[in-house]
Amino acid sequence: MLQGVNEILPDELSKRHDVIERIIECFKSNEYSRITTPTFEPYEELSKGWGKYLKEESIKFIGDDGSIMVLRPEMTTPIARLVSARNQELRFPQKLFYLENVFRKKHILRKQEFLQIGAELLGDDSINADVQIVSLLIDVMKSAGIKEFKIEIGHIENSDNKSQEVKEALVSREYNKLDKLPALGDSSILPKDSYLKQFDDIFKKQAPENLNYVVYNLGLAEEVTYYTGIIFNVLIDGVGYIVGSGGRYDKLYKDYSFDIPAIGFAIGFEKLITYFKG
Amino acid sequence: MERPITIGLPKGYLFDESLDFFKKQGVEVDDVPSRALIFHDKSMKFRFLILRPTDVTVYVQNGVVDMGVCGMDIVRETKPDLIVLKDLGFGYCRLSVATDVNKKDKTFNNGDKVATKFVNSTKEFFDKKGLKVDIIKLYGSVELAAITGLSDYIVDLIATGKTLKENGLVETQTIYETTAHLLVNRVFYSLRNEIVQQYIG
Incomplete structure (x- = not known):
């Protein structure tokens, strides 16, 4: 039997739909519009913005004309490809959300086919945009009916500014190699004049009701090469793995010949709904 | 009651010293019955699972256990997504x-x-x-x-x-x-950082 794919009978499907409907409502009330992309595309064009990880983890096949095709392994780069190609038909800043199945090779922490839900805020490189997207993510989690969760927030500069040794230890999460653990906690841990301090000041003003859901983690670092600014993860108490993540990727669109700043997040829906099964 | 902190211990030559590490941190444990797969400490705040060393990283990644002990060889071999918190020094x-x-x-x-x-x-x-x-x-x-x-x-x-x-x-x-290392689940690390901090130093 084929493993790691979605076979869902009506009862379960209707429960999933209730959650999905509420999330869609949340996106709409925040003036985000839905976008969709092809399920598969030519590999050469789509993979322009990919690092080693997506190149290795994506599922390819040979198309009718003998060229390599790939099933989309996530939605950020297909949207970047599409928006770049048809940018003249869109206004910026552009607020988009998506809700699509994506595909990756089988892995211990995920299925081969899984539903990804996320948002993209394109053409706005301000801290306000960062605050807006994190706050939207919190609203989405709340609208899904999840109570005990946190968004852990870091910034790529917290690892990029360090020595090669420290950076590698942070990325591989071998904290045994660090002199002390990276700071983690509320805004009191943020260095003066740091980007995250500015972020926190604006967040407090614009989304005070969501402040409880934020925890800062100065040790966050990712191997994914496309992040250029703030990065964050969604953590649910009682769900043992990270259910969503996001950040700023201001250089990604350049790979698709349309140079605009971008920030977004993606939630793994199958991971999120384990909250309700627990 | 808070759910217990779940710890994965490796079966075999690392087991005794792994359990000793937690005892030194103040966890009180009676003799572990032979053939047990799960046991608790006296306060019932800790639950221990006895796992094959190669399975420890699987349990930690999925958050079924919050913290676990296994050799760094298994981390290097399987490259799991978790936090390597501390070199425990034994099991060279x-x-x-x-x-x-x-x-x-x-x-x-x-x-x-x-x-x-x-x-x-x-x-x-x-x-x-x-x-x-x-x-x-x-x-x-x-x-x-x-x-x-x-x-x-x-x-x-x-x-x-x-x-x-x-x-x-x-x-x-x-x-x-x-050597043996203490591993921590990523979600547990961030949401229960005050507990994790106790195992450093």
């Missing part, structure tokens, strides 16, 4: 290449056969040397492969080298050294 071994002591040419060559349980670490080691070797995955008694000629070399964990010597094998190169 090295992952080494070994061969028949009587093998004349002990240099590595393209096409050499290498038997091991550590397929990924072995592949990485020979890839870095630019050599293409045939790796044979085995599940135990790896020494036999070199003795019987199933392979030209073996890659295996060596603690003292005694077993190798007794079987007429010799170590030719160390790939890496390893």
Whole structure:
């Protein structure tokens, strides 16, 4: 039997739909519009913005004309490809959300086919945009009916500014190699004049009701090469793995010949709904 | 009541010292009944699962256990998504290449056969040397492969080298050294950081 794919009978499907409907409502009330992309595309064009990880983890096949095709392994780069190609038909800043199945090779922490839900805020490189997207993510989690969760927030500069040794230890999460653990906690841990301090000041003003859901983690670092600014993860108490993540990727669109700043997040829906099964 | 903190302990030669580490942190445990797979401490705040060392990383990644102990060799071999918190210092071994002591040419060559349980670490080691070797995955008694000629070399964990010597094998190169490490689930690390902090230092 084929493993790691979605076979869902009506009862379960209707429960999933209730959650999905509420999330869609949340996106709409925040003036985000839905976008969709092809399920598969030519590999050469789509993979322009990919690092080693997506190149290795994506599922390819040979198309009718003998060229390599790939099933989309996530939605950020297909949207970047599409928006770049048809940018003249869109206004910026552009607020988009998506809700699509994506595909990756089988892995211990995920299925081969899984539903990804996320948002993209394109053409706005301000801290306000960062605050807006994190706050939207919190609203989405709340609208899904999840109570005990946190968004852990870091910034790529917290690892990029360090020595090669420290950076590698942070990325591989071998904290045994660090002199002390990276700071983690509320805004009191943020260095003066740091980007995250500015972020926190604006967040407090614009989304005070969501402040409880934020925890800062100065040790966050990712191997994914496309992040250029703030990065964050969604953590649910009682769900043992990270259910969503996001950040700023201001250089990604350049790979698709349309140079605009971008920030977004993606939630793994199958991971999120384990909250309700627990 | 708060759910207990769940800890994965490795079955086998690392077990006693792993449990001792938690006892030193103030966890009180009676004698562990033989054949137990799960047991609690006296306060019922901690729940221990006894796992195969190679399964510890699986449980930690999925958050079924919050913290676990296993050798760094398993972390290097499987590259799990978790936090390596602390080197516990015990359980020293090295992952080494070994061969028949009587093998004349002990240099590595393209096409050499290498038997091991550590397929990924072995592949990485020979890839870095630019050599293409045939790796044979085995599940135990790896020494036999070199003795019987199933392979030209073996890659295996060596603690003292005694077993190798007794079987007429010799170590030719160390790939890496390893000790037991404390691993932490990523979500637990961030949401229960005050607990994690207690295990540092």
